[in-house]
Amino acid sequence: MKIAVLPGDGIGKEVTTEAVKVLRAVLGQDAALELIEAPIGAAGIEAAGDPLPPATTEIARAADAILFGAAGVPGDETIPYAMRPGASLLRLRKELGLFANFRPAFLFPELVGASSLKPEIVEGLDLMILRELTGDIYFGEPRGIHTLPSGEREGYNTMRYSESEIERIAHVAFRTARQRRRKVCSVDKANVLETMQLWREVVTRVSREYPDVELTHLFVDAAAMMLMRAPKQFDVMVTGNIFGDILSDAAAMLTGSIGMLPSASLALDQKGLYEPVHGTAPDIAGRNLANPIASILSMGMMLRYSFNQPGNADRVERAVRKVLADGYRTGDIAQPGCKQVGTSEMGDAVAAAI
Amino acid sequence: MKIAVLPGDGIGKEVTTEAVKVLRAVLGQDAALELIEAPIGAAGIEAAGDPLPPATTEIARAADAILFGAAGVPGDETIPYAMRPGASLLRLRKELGLFANFRPAFLFPELVGASSLKPEIVEGLDLMILRELTGDIYFGEPRGIHTLPSGEREGYNTMRYSESEIERIAHVAFRTARQRRRKVCSVDKANVLETMQLWREVVTRVSREYPDVELTHLFVDAAAMMLMRAPKQFDVMVTGNIFGDILSDAAAMLTGSIGMLPSASLALDQKGLYEPVHGTAPDIAGRNLANPIASILSMGMMLRYSFNQPGNADRVERAVRKVLADGYRTGDIAQPGCKQVGTSEMGDAVAAAI
Ligand SMILES: CC(C)[C@H](C(=O)O)[C@@H](O)C(=O)O
Numbered sequence: 110m111k112i113a114v115l116p117g118d119g120i121g122k123e124v125t126t127e128a129v130k131v132l133r134a135v136l137g138q139d140a141a142l143e144l145i146e147a148p149i150g151a152a153g154i155e156a157a158g159d160p161l162p163p164a165t166t167e168i169a170r171a172a173d174a175i176l177f178g179a180a181g182v183p184g185d186e187t188i189p190y191a192m193r194p195g196a197s198l199l200r201l202r203k204e205l206g207l208f209a210n211f212r213p214a215f216l217f218p219e220l221v222g223a224s225s226l227k228p229e230i231v232e233g234l235d236l237m238i239l240r241e242l243t244g245d246i247y248f249g250e251p252r253g254i255h256t257l258p259s260g261e262r263e264g265y266n267t268m269r270y271s272e273s274e275i276e277r278i279a280h281v282a283f284r285t286a287r288q289r290r291r292k293v294c295s296v297d298k299a300n301v302l303e304t305m306q307l308w309r310e311v312v313t314r315v316s317r318e319y320p321d322v323e324l325t326h327l328f329v330d331a332a333a334m335m336l337m338r339a340p341k342q343f344d345v346m347v348t349g350n351i352f353g354d355i356l357s358d359a360a361a362m363l364t365g366s367i368g369m370l371p372s373a374s375l376a377l378d379q380k381g382l383y384e385p386v387h388g389t390a391p392d393i394a395g396r397n398l399a400n401p402i403a404s405i406l407s408m409g410m411m412l413r414y415s416f417n418q419p420g421n422a423d424r425v426e427r428a429v430r431k432v433l434a435d436g437y438r439t440g441d442i443a444q445p446g447c448k449q450v451g452t453s454e455m456g457d458a459v460a461a462a463i
Numbered sequence: 464m465k466i467a468v469l470p471g472d473g474i475g476k477e478v479t480t481e482a483v484k485v486l487r488a489v490l491g492q493d494a495a496l497e498l499i500e501a502p503i504g505a506a507g508i509e510a511a512g513d514p515l516p517p518a519t520t521e522i523a524r525a526a527d528a529i530l531f532g533a534a535g536v537p538g539d540e541t542i543p544y545a546m547r548p549g550a551s552l553l554r555l556r557k558e559l560g561l562f563a564n565f566r567p568a569f570l571f572p573e574l575v576g577a578s579s580l581k582p583e584i585v586e587g588l589d590l591m592i593l594r595e596l597t598g599d600i601y602f603g604e605p606r607g608i609h610t611l612p613s614g615e616r617e618g619y620n621t622m623r624y625s626e627s628e629i630e631r632i633a634h635v636a637f638r639t640a641r642q643r644r645r646k647v648c649s650v651d652k653a654n655v656l657e658t659m660q661l662w663r664e665v666v667t668r669v670s671r672e673y674p675d676v677e678l679t680h681l682f683v684d685a686a687a688m689m690l691m692r693a694p695k696q697f698d699v700m701v702t703g704n705i706f707g708d709i710l711s712d713a714a715a716m717l718t719g720s721i722g723m724l725p726s727a728s729l730a731l732d733q734k735g736l737y738e739p740v741h742g743t744a745p746d747i748a749g750r751n752l753a754n755p756i757a758s759i760l761s762m763g764m765m766l767r768y769s770f771n772q773p774g775n776a777d778r779v780e781r782a783v784r785k786v787l788a789d790g791y792r793t794g795d796i797a798q799p800g801c802k803q804v805g806t807s808e809m810g811d812a813v814a815a816a817i
């Protein structure tokens with residue numbers, strides 16, 4: 110097992126350290142495990158003058174899987190794109206063809222109270238948002254800011270999807286649904302955007318190969334509403350890059366504990382990048398306060414998706430559930446009557462529970 | 464007062480009828496009120512073979528304000544754009560320059576229980592989403608579906624904003640905040656999209672003319688999260704057309720009673736189009752079941768914004784609050800112990816309370 114470890118910025122390093130700790134506990138000390146650490150984001154600039162140093166890309170490319178922490182610095186968006194720490198992840202996604210972003214939203218029974226939604230709305234939530242990750246307005250050309258004949262400036266970006274891009278992610282959606290509750294909800298804006306008309310047409314066509322999976326469609330505005338109103342109706346929700354960015358964060362927030370949620374971004378060959386949904390959290394970085402569970406569960410997804418070890422993945426998830434049931438809590442999920450612990454103590458507890 | 468009444472499709476006709484009933488009660492029977500009804504949407508196709516008949520556009524253009532119901536039919540998105548009932552509204556917005564869409568999200572104390580969020584999260588919510596309505600990817604050219612050299616098709620749309628378009632909506636945001644709690648949150652995706660970089664730059668520049676208003680920025684994914692997590696922190700939230708479409712519907716859903724929420728879309732000259740946030744609701748259309756309050760409150764916004772009659776607008780809002788306090792409820796907001804009434808009875812009750 111060859112894993113690239115890219116801790117990145119902010120709390121990325123701390124949480125990734127705990128994920129690796131738990132990984133070693135799962136595999137045993139003499140497993141054939143090759144871990145190669147490389148800098149990315151602001152750490153990449155510091156080490157090599159580039160938020161995505163070519164050496165980092167090469168290490169990631171050569172690995173079977175990538176464990177990613179977080180990248181970015183406050184005020185990121187004012188830095189030119191090529192030197193922007195937060196953009197390094199976008200470039201890596203594109204270069205490695207990591208087109209299928211799995212963002213599960215589920216609720217630990219112990220943490221139902223953390224949601225801002227009423228318990229009956231979210232209890233038992235088990236939703237998979239599948240976001241296309243290498244197309245859409247994120248990467249579409251032409252893009253830029255130019256000056257109009259009138260002398261004022263104009264910004265422009267291009268949303269684009271080809272049939273094959275849509276087909277590829279649609280197949281992933283239907284195959285994923287087959288392992289779950291056999292329902293796919295495709296989210297678009299086909300009533301306004303031609304790109305999304307094609308999206309709906311192609312998803313519908315692909316669905317004929319999966320007659321055992323139910324397909325529904327929602328416009329993105331209605332989907333945002335239904336996520337708030339009745340999220341438990343959804344099984345797999347598939348959508349494009351920009352709508353997926355918005356909806357997957359909204360869905361994560363449903364659970365009230367974004368420090369708990371993992372994600373996986375897969376290429377066609379099962380290579381994957383695994384990262385916690387939370388960001389760099391600069392306010393608590395370096396203080397042993399961050400919740401490492403999202404990173405630990407991301408590592409669990411890595412065992413499942415890239416290394417085909419569902420048994421070990423289950424062990425990771427069970428260990429996390431056990432420490433929660435035993436009352437261990439980092440500050441972000443603190444509850445009266447529970448043991449408040451730091452990042453490394455939480456990692457120790459999960460490793461011990463393995 | 465010259466008002467174009469465009470009931471449109473589904474429940475549009477029923478709710479608009481009640482709004483007009485209440486308007487007459489407010490103004491008294493001998494007010495100089497000129498109401499001109501015109502067909503739009505599927506009704507436009509039926510009457511004149513066009514979802515936006517030229518005569519309807521002319522009537523709307525000549526009026527001081529437009530009272531709109533709802534437009535669209537199920538399966539709308541499969542009909543070519545020019546003949547699509549749901550697209551008639553987009554065309555009207557553009558033709559009349561209705562660039563500033565006000566979407567208030569507030570909670571009636573009687574209906575706190577209807578929200579899917581916990582009462583402490585939403586109680587006292589009073590948020591104004593300001594959505595730019597005539598630019599962005601909704602109208603950007605080039606757009607379409609073409610065939611790539613490889614033989615497969617590709618859909619494309621263009622997000623565009625010019626400096627003057629951004630300035631115009633930013634001024635509206637700051638002026639609106641001055642009449643409220645003096646806070647503007649601008650929502651963009653400046654970390655990924657050049658268009659949104661320009662958005663942030665221009666909004667920041669305009670803010671210097673309003674030193675008494677606090678300006679903050681959020682990326683759209685974070686904004687979707689914060690709306691769910693702590694919506695009461697927001698006063699005015701300003702954003703582009705597509706992000707506004709998603710966020711304003713999410714915000715409406717916060718209140719749990721989308722049948723209650725009005726909206727206004729204004730041009731530079733105070734002309735406005737007023738419409739309930741809910742859609743055509745074909746499942747309950749024509750059965751005296753729809754909630755007319757959103758349309759009645761939209762008419763109230765019309766009195767405030769287009770006719771400069773804040774006193775009468777207040778009377779409309781007070782009358783609605785009174786019938787709610789008196790226990791009148793349509794089916795969508797039914798509560799045990801309340802009087803369930805139909806569309807026209809609700810309109811009668813509000814008119815009587817004026
Ligand atoms: C940091 C940012 C560029 C990124 C995105 O928009 O994709 C993030 O929001 C995410 O969802 O991973």
Ligand SMILES: CC(C)[C@H](C(=O)O)[C@@H](O)C(=O)O
Binds near residue numbers: 300301549550553
């Ligand atoms: C019907 C549709 C085209 C419209 C939009 O996307 O603007 C609607 O969702 C709205 O928000 O008024």
